[in-house]
Amino acid sequence: MVKKIGYGVILWAIPYVTAIPLLPLMRSDQPFFKTIMIVEGSIVGAVLAVMYFKSVEREFLREGMTLAAVWIGVNWFLDFVGLLPFSDLSPTRYFIEIGLRYLAIAALVVAIGYVLDKKLAEGRR
Numbered sequence: 171m172v173k174k175i176g177y178g179v180i181l182w183a184i185p186y187v188t189a190i191p192l193l194p195l196m197r198s199d200q201p202f203f204k205t206i207m208i209v210e211g212s213i214v215g216a217v218l219a220v221m222y223f224k225s226v227e228r229e230f231l232r233e234g235m236t237l238a239a240v241w242i243g244v245n246w247f248l249d250f251v252g253l254l255p256f257s258d259l260s261p262t263r264y265f266i267e268i269g270l271r272y273l274a275i276a277a278l279v280v281a282i283g284y285v286l287d288k289k290l291a292e293g294r295r
Contacts, residue, residue: 177218178244185211215275234283238276
């Protein structure tokens, strides 16, 4: 669980830190800023998912679902602590504009777990 949470913190921290110098872009071209953040978060999430699954030996789908839940929880918590106080977003607006986007990364890790489980099952035949 420590590794899941740690990777979740990294997944949140890298886009958060790199967003700071891009804040002027957020004001001048918000759609482009958000696109950069989504792409960056997806890349970081994919790299961390690969790193995480390298050490998993069984129950890949279960691991993917657990990892997805932990990462969503960590990212929502850190956004509520480290982002919402500095924004003018209400919690509802946050989920509409930012929070639900974490589901894309969750889908990625669940999909990886599903594929690995299928491959393992095929290898046993």
